[in-house]
Amino acid sequence: MPDIKQKAWRNDAFAKVTGKAKFADDLKFNGMLHAVPVYTDYVHARIEGIDVEQARNMEGVVAVLTAADVPGQIRWGQIQQDYHMLCEDKIRYNGDVIALIVAESREQALAAMPHVTIKARPLPKVLDAEQAMQPDAPLVHDDKGTNLVVHHKVRRGDPAEIDKKHDITVEHRFETQFVEHAYIEPESAVCVPRGDGVMEVYGSMQHPFSTRRFVAAMMGVSLNEVEVISIPMGGGFGGKDDTSAIVCARAALAASITGCPVKMTYDREWSMRESYKRHPYRVDYKMNVAKDGTIRAVKTRIVADAGAYCSVTPWVTWRSTVQCCGPYSVPNVHCDVYGVHTNNVFTGAMRGFGSPQMNFVIEQMVEEAAEQCGMDGVAFRRKNMLRQGEETITGQKLDGHTVSLEQVMDEVITAIDYHKKLKPCSRGKANGDKLYGIGLAVSYRGMSLGAEGKDFCAAIINVQFDGSILLESGIHENGQGSESAFILLLAREMGVNHDRIRYRRSSTSVIPDSGTTVASRGTLMGGGAVVNAARKLKSMMAETVAAQLGCDAQHIVFDGEHLRAKDSGKSISFDETIREMYQKQNFPHAFGVFKSPKVSWNEETGQGKAYFTWVYGCQAVELQVDARNGRVKLLNAVAAHDVGRAVNPPMVLGQYYGGMAMGMGYGLKEAVQINDGKISNDNFNHYHIARATDMPDMKAIIIENADPLSPSRAKGIGEPTNEIMAPAIANAVYNATGVRYYTSPITIEI
Amino acid sequence: MHTIINKKQITLSDPMLDKNLLEFIRENLDLTGTKNGCGIGMCGSCMVLVDDKPVQACRKTVRHIVGKKLLTIEGMALADGNLHPLQQAFVDAGAIQCGFCTPGMVLAAHALLLKNNQPSRDQIRKAIHNNLCRCTGYQQIVDAIEQAAHYYRSQRNTSMHTHKIQHTVADSTSQ
Ligand code: FES
Ligand code: FES
Numbered sequence: 001m002p003d004i005k006q007k008a009w010r011n012d013a014f015a016k017v018t019g020k021a022k023f024a025d026d027l028k029f030n031g032m033l034h035a036v037p038v039y040t041d042y043v044h045a046r047i048e049g050i051d052v053e054q055a056r057n058m059e060g061v062v063a064v065l066t067a068a069d070v071p072g073q074i075r076w077g078q079i080q081q082d083y084h085m086l087c088e089d090k091i092r093y094n095g096d097v098i099a100l101i102v103a104e105s106r107e108q109a110l111a112a113m114p115h116v117t118i119k120a121r122p123l124p125k126v127l128d129a130e131q132a133m134q135p136d137a138p139l140v141h142d143d144k145g146t147n148l149v150v151h152h153k154v155r156r157g158d159p160a161e162i163d164k165k166h167d168i169t170v171e172h173r174f175e176t177q178f179v180e181h182a183y184i185e186p187e188s189a190v191c192v193p194r195g196d197g198v199m200e201v202y203g204s205m206q207h208p209f210s211t212r213r214f215v216a217a218m219m220g221v222s223l224n225e226v227e228v229i230s231i232p233m234g235g236g237f238g239g240k241d242d243t244s245a246i247v248c249a250r251a252a253l254a255a256s257i258t259g260c261p262v263k264m265t266y267d268r269e270w271s272m273r274e275s276y277k278r279h280p281y282r283v284d285y286k287m288n289v290a291k292d293g294t295i296r297a298v299k300t301r302i303v304a305d306a307g308a309y310c311s312v313t314p315w316v317t318w319r320s321t322v323q324c325c326g327p328y329s330v331p332n333v334h335c336d337v338y339g340v341h342t343n344n345v346f347t348g349a350m351r352g353f354g355s356p357q358m359n360f361v362i363e364q365m366v367e368e369a370a371e372q373c374g375m376d377g378v379a380f381r382r383k384n385m386l387r388q389g390e391e392t393i394t395g396q397k398l399d400g401h402t403v404s405l406e407q408v409m410d411e412v413i414t415a416i417d418y419h420k421k422l423k424p425c426s427r428g429k430a431n432g433d434k435l436y437g438i439g440l441a442v443s444y445r446g447m448s449l450g451a452e453g454k455d456f457c458a459a460i461i462n463v464q465f466d467g468s469i470l471l472e473s474g475i476h477e478n479g480q481g482s483e484s485a486f487i488l489l490l491a492r493e494m495g496v497n498h499d500r501i502r503y504r505r506s507s508t509s510v511i512p513d514s515g516t517t518v519a520s521r522g523t524l525m526g527g528g529a530v531v532n533a534a535r536k537l538k539s540m541m542a543e544t545v546a547a548q549l550g551c552d553a554q555h556i557v558f559d560g561e562h563l564r565a566k567d568s569g570k571s572i573s574f575d576e577t578i579r580e581m582y583q584k585q586n587f588p589h590a591f592g593v594f595k596s597p598k599v600s601w602n603e604e605t606g607q608g609k610a611y612f613t614w615v616y617g618c619q620a621v622e623l624q625v626d627a628r629n630g631r632v633k634l635l636n637a638v639a640a641h642d643v644g645r646a647v648n649p650p651m652v653l654g655q656y657y658g659g660m661a662m663g664m665g666y667g668l669k670e671a672v673q674i675n676d677g678k679i680s681n682d683n684f685n686h687y688h689i690a691r692a693t694d695m696p697d698m699k700a701i702i703i704e705n706a707d708p709l710s711p712s713r714a715k716g717i718g719e720p721t722n723e724i725m726a727p728a729i730a731n732a733v734y735n736a737t738g739v740r741y742y743t744s745p746i747t748i749e750i
Numbered sequence: 751m752h753t754i755i756n757k758k759q760i761t762l763s764d765p766m767l768d769k770n771l772l773e774f775i776r777e778n779l780d781l782t783g784t785k786n787g788c789g790i791g792m793c794g795s796c797m798v799l800v801d802d803k804p805v806q807a808c809r810k811t812v813r814h815i816v817g818k819k820l821l822t823i824e825g826m827a828l829a830d831g832n833l834h835p836l837q838q839a840f841v842d843a844g845a846i847q848c849g850f851c852t853p854g855m856v857l858a859a860h861a862l863l864l865k866n867n868q869p870s871r872d873q874i875r876k877a878i879h880n881n882l883c884r885c886t887g888y889q890q891i892v893d894a895i896e897q898a899a900h901y902y903r904s905q906r907n908t909s910m911h912t913h914k915i916q917h918t919v920a921d922s923t924s925q
Contacts, residue, residue, distance in 0.1 A: 008890075014847025017837045017856065019783015019823035026782035182884050184787045184795055185850040234785070234850030235884050268788045333921030479848025479885055650844030650890070657887030658847065684792035684882060692875040692888040 007706060008650035012232065012477070012486040012685040021232045024188035024204045029261035032190070033062055034106040035254045037270060038116045042091040043363050043677030044138065044343040046122040050098055051296060057114040060108030062117060062258055065100040072252060073218025076246075078210060080149075080310035082141055083242055083346075085218050085249050091120065092140055093308035093343050094678045095274035102254045102262060107112020107336040113747075127677055128304040129340040130282065140308055140341040149306045149339040150314040152321040152665040154606030156393055157332030162297045166288035168367045173287065176317045176357045178305075178672035179278035179665075181350055182689045186271040189248040190263045191255040194227075198509075199252050201228040205244035206236035206478050207516035212508045214245035215252045222287050223508075226252070230505040236478045237662070238349035238518060243275040243312050272682040276311055276348035277672055279339075281320070281357040287365050288332075293373040295366075296383045297332035298325050298393075300502045302349070302358075306339045311348030313339035320354035325393045326362035327444035328384040333393045335606065349518055351659070355445060356666055360744055363441035363727030368740065376422075377731070378413065381442060382406065383577065385437040395607040398614065402705035403640040407617040409442050411640040411701050412618040416440075428738030430627040437736025440620035441727035445720050446611025448521035451601035455521070456593060457514040459529035459538050461490065463588035467575035468497075472506040474514020475526030481651035483523040484741045486530045488648055489712050495532035495558035496574055520615070522718025523647060525594055527712035533592020535711075541577050544584065575661050597709055613709050617641035617720040619660065619728045625736045630748030632668055632733065634694070637725070640701035644715035649702060656700035663725025668745050669694070689724040751755040755779065756825025762816060771814060772796045774806035782881070783823035783853045787882065791868060794881030797854035798822050804861040806880070823853035826860070835901040836860055836894075843894035847885035855881050859895045867902035 015021035051063035067074050067088035067645050069700040077083045087096045099116045103109035124138045132135055132147040140147055189203040199219065205211045209229040215226045228248070230453075233240065251264040281304050289298040306313040317339045324335045370380030385490060386392060388403040413419065418440060426435040449455045459473040471490055477483045483503040491498035514526070541563060542553035549556060549565040549572060564571040572580075581588045601608035639656050646652045669688045673680045681687040706713035726744055734740050737748065751762045766774065775784045775798065784807060787795030791809040798807050799821040800814065826834050833841065835857060845854050855878060862869060862877035869877065874895045875888070883891065 007842045010844075010846060012849065013831070013841040013846050016846050016852050017823075017833065017840050019781070019853045021849055022782065023785070023850065025786070026776075028780075032881060035856070066918040126794075183848070183850075184793060184884050185785070185848070185880055235785075235848040267786075268790075303862070310761055479850075481847065531802050558915045651847075652885055654844050654847055654890055658885045659887070661887035663882065670829070683790055685790060689882060689884060690887070691882065692892065695875075695888055697871065697892075698887065698889055 006649055008384060010386050010481055010651070011487055012483065019106055023185055023232050023234055024190055024202050025265045027190045027202055029190065029192055030259040033102050033254065033258055034265055035100050035102045035251055035262050035264040036106070036109040036113060037097040037250070038101060038113055039095065039273065040098055040118050040120065042120055042122060043150070044123045044125040045091045046123055047087060047089060047091065047118065047120050048638050049118045052099060055101055055112040056116060058108065058112040058353065060104040061101060061112050062687055063102040063254065064105065065102065065253060065257065066098065066146040069257060070218060073217045076214050076217045077310055078242065078312055079314055079749055083309045085246055086721060095345055097274070100254055102258055108232040125343040125677055126290065127344055129342055130301045132340045132342045133338065136707045137575055139345060147341040149310050149341055150317055150319050152337045154321055154324060154333050154335040154393060156607065161332040162299050162334045166296055167290040167291040168369060168372045169286060170365055170463055171286040172742055174283040174361045176281045176360060178280050178345065178347070178674065179350060179670050180272055180687055181237045181239030182687065183235030183237060183239055186268055187244050187247045187275065188265040188354060189251040190261060191251040192261040193255045193259055198226060199226050199256060200543060201226060201248050201252060202231050203228065203244060204233045204240060204249040205248060205475060206233065206240040208476055208508050209513040210241055210516055211248050215249045217668050219252055219256060222451050227507050227509040228648055229507045230476055233478060237351040238353065239275060241516065242348055246248045258298065268713055269682045272687065273679055276346045278350040279306065279313070279316060279347040279357065280573040281362045283357070285361050285365055288371055289369045289373060291373065293370065293375045293380050293383050293610050295328055295330050298330050299334045300324055301336040304337065304339045305344055306341050307344040307346030308341065309346040311346055313347065316349065316354040318452050319446070320358050321606060322394055323355055323358055326359065327386050327442060327616065328366055329386050329390055330393050340425065343603065343672055344701060347678060349645050351662065352719050353519065355443065355719070355723045359441060359443050359723050360726045360730065363603055363724065364730050364740060378418070379407065387445065394610050396609045400709055401613045401707050402642070403616065404703060405442060406442060408616050408640040408642055408703055409618040410702065412440060412620050412638050415699055415701060416620045416622070416636065417640040418620060420517040424733035425466070427735060433627045435625040435736040437732040437734065438620065438622045438729025439728050439735055440618060441724040441731060442721065443724045445613055445615045445723065447613045447715050448524055448611065450611035451599040454516065455596035457525040457529040458512045459526065459533045459592045460511060460588045461533045463578050465578070465582055467500065467578045468478065469501040470504045471501055471530065472504040472511055473526045474506065474511045475522045475528060476517050476596045480522065480655060481648060482517065482526060485523050485647045486526060489527050489530050490534055493531055494538065494560050502573060504524050509706050510708065520718045520720065523712065523714045524716050525596070527647065527714055528594030529592045531711035532594050533590045536592055537588060537590035540586065540590065541581065541588065544586065545572050561581065613707055613715060615642055615717070615720045616717050617724060619724045621728045621732050623729065623732045625733065625748060627750065630750045632748065634664060634696045636696050637698040638701070640703055641717055641720045642703040642705050643717045644707035644710055645704050645713040646702045647712065647714050652702055652717055653700045657698055659718065659721025660698055660725050661695050663722045664694065664729065665690050666744060667726030667729035671745055729741045753814050753817065754819045756822060761875060762812060767811060767813040769812050770808065771810040771812055774812050775807055781822045781824050785850055785853060787850065794854040794858060795851055797857050797881060799857050799861055802861060802864050804858050822893060836863065836898040839894040839898035843890045843897060844885060845890040845894040850880060851883040851887065855883065855891055859898065863895070863899055867899050867906055869899060871896060878889040
């Protein structure tokens, strides 16, 4: 167990705690103009004309841009190219932008906003995913000919087993809500047209390379003509991809047309109106169980509202498909997952990525099934959980890493004293005004992208003549501490102190595209690349001094800032070795790559080795329900996750606490309200995320079963902590009130 | 008409008075450590101290600081350039992730500890209740503030240092 009282270290803490860290909106350039977006009142409408004349003539306005001004692709997207930078033919949701106003000051741009007018013909709208699947539903994208974005399935075992009558059948419909990422920094971009023809982009975005693809495609230029520079960003949680990228593209358009640097900073209302959300799911779930508590079959049909644009809906729903039965062994499975367009705000990546919805369902289903079998939920889980060497529902044998589900569950049960606290649960019988309950949930999570994408990552180590080290990686810091994790990994690998390492924030023109900071892959993939680069560098350094140390290069160890011959103990300092390399005209420079081990997937059967490794987690909460008004107060929360290896333990804890607080919001507080296609709670006065007073002190237990498939031995933790809080709360609410809530967020009616 | 901003006296002119305080701080003074997360007084990213009291700058105009002392995050560090022990506690406790909420959090905590140098964890949570953080789940922020309280107590015990705390807020009265 790492010492949790250990002092935290981050390379960027000083800049952030002094206010010196420059986020996108903090940047200023000479002659910088300001751009703002223009929205309409429509939800679904055919555009007949946009009049910008009046706005263009207003004081300070330099340009008003519409779709006609876009030189490249007007539409782009990570999977389907359907996301409009500026609408040309139709409005597809209320967050669509029809024009940009560019002015000398932000005030002037804002003043011109109401003076752009649109003539449009309203079209029938479709706001329910189920209705959108009907043949006569209005089409959101005429050219697609269907509202269906994707259909994934799992077909496993014997279909007859799925429909036949079993001892116990539990069947329910669950519904989950739209959720806002609520990063505290809204989107912002500054684009600077450079003399050499390159467009420089500084943006609050989580994926510099995706941003570059958006900007280059929309500007109609090649990738090397756009340079996206990494700067600090105020939180992402999956939410700063498509929308952030398109904000950058709009600023780039304005900068290119005016020839001036342009800043485009969103206010909270625009951010919440336009940016994509977590998918709401409607899940019909049937679980067949034998009397002895063995799960025999699962049948489920899941409909995810993709909203107006595709974004990464096929990937999000794929994870739900793979994980549709939770970490349990289920011999017979029939699962259909549909992603469907509507005229709602579009949905995409958000921390958890299709798993929080499913876990809310599964972890309540198993408790209910257990109860019907007359079993305790923990015993039921023990009976059905996946163990070392067993097969997942997609036919993947879990090996090559430690399957630690039971271990994490036992840690939590012991730490919170689960069994003892289960007895005094109120089950609807209030003690005074208070109802008490405890509940838990478990999960397994496939790490990184899995079979949904190409998964590889690069890092560069560049040691200077004086022995100081520059490190950069293709993974973008989102606030979680990836840069410091990489520095610590490198320091450990090289046997040097971390203060000789500087992380160099990279740009898309310097390092190869290493994919995005998503899927809890930063430390796993980026860290893997750092370790692999370090190993390359070590062998170069060892070769250089092997003769001097009188041994083979393989027999040299790196520690205490020295290279030492294992047998003789003879040593030479790190600095001296570096000088030696420069003397011999060998650059101490290494490029390292980590490619994910092989994965596979069959779309037809939904079978395959979905992910190369998995993280196991368990969380439990105690809570109190006020019997007078239904208000829920969390009293305690405990989490254990197997992170492989905790590289920077205080930051790992930060991922636990932050994920749990966000998960609490998912379970109890947060829902984007959409009325007739328009979001009504577009700021923090009506959209309520966890405040300090909503959270109890939490206990975080770090489990470390080193992962042999990960060069750093670390896995990921950002998402696992976020994906089981809501079902743990739901189970605790049930134990408190005796009522099951199948809809999130849970609202207790008294 | 003056105000004292991070220990420096600044003269204000009439036309400035109706300007939004947050914009004034960020745009006119170029003190970009104060952030804008909501613009409506709900997130605390723009929190500054006015005469040691926490104020959400996005909800005020410059008029509010006339004749008063304004402290922003840029004025928090000690005179020798080192981190204030409260800032150091944020670093040590792992209370910083993306850092966007951090300036406002530090100032909210500073206001609390100047008033109450022995707060309970609940009191700390209440004191930062107006400051949203989406990254940390608040726990390590509460830890940091609890840790930093030691420093405020130790300073209170030596009268010489009582002065020093005031002086980190704004050393201005003497100017
Ligand atoms: S920006 Fe002032 S409280 Fe949010
Ligand atoms: S550290 Fe990111 S919002 Fe607080």
